[in-house]
Amino acid sequence: MTEPVLINLTGKQSQIIVEVGEFAEILYWGKPVQGALENYRKSLYRPVPFGRLDKDVSMTLSPELGRGVFSSPGVEGHRDGLDWAPVFVVQQIVEIDTGVRIESVDELAGLSLTTELCLDADDVVKTRHTLTNLKAGVYQVNRLANTLPLPARVNELMTFFGRWVHEFQTARQPLIHGGYQQENRRGRTSHEHYPALIAGQQHFDELQGDVWGFHFAWSGNHRMRADVKADGRRLLQAEVIYFAGEVSLAQGESVTSPWLYASYSDKGLNGMSQQFHAHVRHRILPKEFVAKPRPIHLNTWEGIYFNHDPEYIMSMATQAAAMGVERFIIDDGWFKGRNDDKAALGDWFLDERKYPQGLTPVVEHVNQLGMEFGLWFEPEMINKNSDLYRQHPDWLLAVEGYEQPTGRNQYVIDLQNQEAFDYLFERLDHFLSTYNIAYIKWDMNREVVQPAHGGMAAAHKQTQRYYQLVDKVRAKHPNVDIESCAAGGGRIDYEVLKRTHRFWASDNNDALERQTIQRGMSYFFPPEVMGSHIGASHCHSTRRRHSIEFRGLTALFGHMGIELDPVKESQEEKQGFEHYVKLHTALRPLLHSGTTWRIPSEDKAHQIHAVVSQDKSQAVVLVSQLAMPTYSLSGHLRIVGLDPESTYQVSVIDKPENFNHIVACQPEWTASGCKMSGEWCQNVGLTMPILDAESAILIELKRVS
Ligand code: DGJ
Numbered sequence: 001m002t003e004p005v006l007i008n009l010t011g012k013q014s015q016i017i018v019e020v021g022e023f024a025e026i027l028y029w030g031k032p033v034q035g036a037l038e039n040y041r042k043s044l045y046r047p048v049p050f051g052r053l054d055k056d057v058s059m060t061l062s063p064e065l066g067r068g069v070f071s072s073p074g075v076e077g078h079r080d081g082l083d084w085a086p087v088f089v090v091q092q093i094v095e096i097d098t099g100v101r102i103e104s105v106d107e108l109a110g111l112s113l114t115t116e117l118c119l120d121a122d123d124v125v126k127t128r129h130t131l132t133n134l135k136a137g138v139y140q141v142n143r144l145a146n147t148l149p150l151p152a153r154v155n156e157l158m159t160f161f162g163r164w165v166h167e168f169q170t171a172r173q174p175l176i177h178g179g180y181q182q183e184n185r186r187g188r189t190s191h192e193h194y195p196a197l198i199a200g201q202q203h204f205d206e207l208q209g210d211v212w213g214f215h216f217a218w219s220g221n222h223r224m225r226a227d228v229k230a231d232g233r234r235l236l237q238a239e240v241i242y243f244a245g246e247v248s249l250a251q252g253e254s255v256t257s258p259w260l261y262a263s264y265s266d267k268g269l270n271g272m273s274q275q276f277h278a279h280v281r282h283r284i285l286p287k288e289f290v291a292k293p294r295p296i297h298l299n300t301w302e303g304i305y306f307n308h309d310p311e312y313i314m315s316m317a318t319q320a321a322a323m324g325v326e327r328f329i330i331d332d333g334w335f336k337g338r339n340d341d342k343a344a345l346g347d348w349f350l351d352e353r354k355y356p357q358g359l360t361p362v363v364e365h366v367n368q369l370g371m372e373f374g375l376w377f378e379p380e381m382i383n384k385n386s387d388l389y390r391q392h393p394d395w396l397l398a399v400e401g402y403e404q405p406t407g408r409n410q411y412v413i414d415l416q417n418q419e420a421f422d423y424l425f426e427r428l429d430h431f432l433s434t435y436n437i438a439y440i441k442w443d444m445n446r447e448v449v450q451p452a453h454g455g456m457a458a459a460h461k462q463t464q465r466y467y468q469l470v471d472k473v474r475a476k477h478p479n480v481d482i483e484s485c486a487a488g489g490g491r492i493d494y495e496v497l498k499r500t501h502r503f504w505a506s507d508n509n510d511a512l513e514r515q516t517i518q519r520g521m522s523y524f525f526p527p528e529v530m531g532s533h534i535g536a537s538h539c540h541s542t543r544r545r546h547s548i549e550f551r552g553l554t555a556l557f558g559h560m561g562i563e564l565d566p567v568k569e570s571q572e573e574k575q576g577f578e579h580y581v582k583l584h585t586a587l588r589p590l591l592h593s594g595t596t597w598r599i600p601s602e603d604k605a606h607q608i609h610a611v612v613s614q615d616k617s618q619a620v621v622l623v624s625q626l627a628m629p630t631y632s633l634s635g636h637l638r639i640v641g642l643d644p645e646s647t648y649q650v651s652v653i654d655k656p657e658n659f660n661h662i663v664a665c666q667p668e669w670t671a672s673g674c675k676m677s678g679e680w681c682q683n684v685g686l687t688m689p690i691l692d693a694e695s696a697i698l699i700e701l702k703r704v705s
Helices: 037-043 268-284 287-291 310-322 360-368 387-391 418-434 459-476 511-521 548-555 571-591 678-683
Strands: 005-010 015-020 024-030 075-078 089-096 099-106 111-119 124-133 139-150 156-163 166-174 180-184 196-200 211-216 222-228 234-240 247-249 254-256 260-265 297-299 327-330 372-377 381-383 410-412 439-442 481-484 502-504 530-535 559-563 595-599 606-612 618-625 647-654 674-677 695-703
Touching (some): 005 037, 075 124, 156 180, 196 222, 260 268, 327 439, 511 548, 530 548
Parallel strands (some): 297 559
Antiparallel strands (some): 005 015, 015 024, 099 111, 124 254, 124 260, 595 606
């Protein structure tokens, strides 16, 4: 290709202009612009300063050392020490759904690089590369990174960090020389570095500012980097971390990077999240998952742990059904020899000592009560104390001769071992074919240490084989819902979501902690894919106590469930569960299809979360008091996202029992309700009531004219 061409990708709120000549460079990514593209091109040619290379160097979609780009290259590899700095030349551009495929070749190095870049109607960009070895001799790939440019005005980042029972914590930091880099080497998406970050102009917030959000759709090791170059240009890179020798391409073989998803909004973090949520609903989740109401769960884990007695479990199911639960799930502890977390992983056979009559009576009982039945599995794991390990000690994902540390007493199974893969599929298939199972919880409780197949590093392929195993199960059992869980929220990303229905956000059911975790998760995920359970009043992971109102309202917006032993709960608690199950069922169509707003508050001790229906006729607003109010008056609640010209009836539909007793008087509207225009709600607002720490109220707005 000689004459550069301009490619114009447009969404509703954003636009990307790419110049493609010998190479591809994004010239612009921001608000939509009008006018002849030719003029923009001229207006963007850069000067060439002294003291640098003598020509302008572009920031391409895959930076190349050979073109004089000194930042981290898009491709790194070699052929026995040769062909290590490829320079690709574009051969052709092909139109694909919502974007382009740009095919380029380096004849000398004998490599081709194909770049896909798309922008859809929800304003979400996706990009990935495919590297192919065209000539004889193995090409060793060390890195293959997705790269997108950031404008020079980007100088602040919002990043995510966490750990078990403390997922999706956020941090803000300046983006300056030296940049920012995060690496996850834990073998699954990880609690530590969820593969996403948000970049923007300093002080961007929920409602204002230019923001660019990035999510790397990969459930294994990754690196994300935001760089500032010496000339002030910035870029974002996301890639799989390949361990030594992991990816080697024989002639004709290719490797494709995972998709990097990105979205620009000039309306702050809410605008960005709303675009990602729409994308998840329209393009990530299979259509049939979106249409189906998400059944309310009762999960046995925190209720009985490993202590399984079918008669007792059936009584739990009876109680659950009476509370309005729609799906009953037997968690860990049901299979042969699984009496604690030290043994039996891998032995996916029913424990006949615990279930002497088999599983059928329990499944039938659950179904007769009108509920679906679900079962827990942890397919990728093995305990040394298991029949499976005794028969197949060579099935471990490990380097022979080394003793790796266990995690929760367990090891990982090598999914590249075809026999092991087939065994796991057969076991899952057996249960799904034998019993009326509507859902499985697919857990993964250990980080991956020194992963190897045949002695060679195997982290990348292990993740691919995990996808293949889930895909195979889904292909055979398309009506079975799957939850992705990894010691809580250790495997939450868009690539898993293409093949699963929901995520277990955290093993922390403490309502106060959940408020922060769920808010962190909301930046990239809509509420319906987030499993959120009401736990016992005495939280198992923090030992805090919370009222049923605070627990119920905190679990209300997500894919709701209950996780405790209903048989042991008091009548009062059970009435509480029933109440929140009813409330969730009534609001579910709105909560799981509406637009999410994280509403800023005048008091940091509040967290405010709203969902507004797509036609703006209805909204619910959850005001949570996370800590002591800072002042004796709590300011105003200004609700955004409504139709300014409509009038709404505002009413408090759920509140703490002691709401009216903790102050001399609460604002009048909290008792009698009031009518407000959407404009008033947004600009003037309502006086905030006073709440005790760790309590919440739910407000409903319904359009009356
Ligand atoms: C970890 C999960 O996150 C829990 O919800 C539970 O399923 C346990 N594993 C069971 O071992």
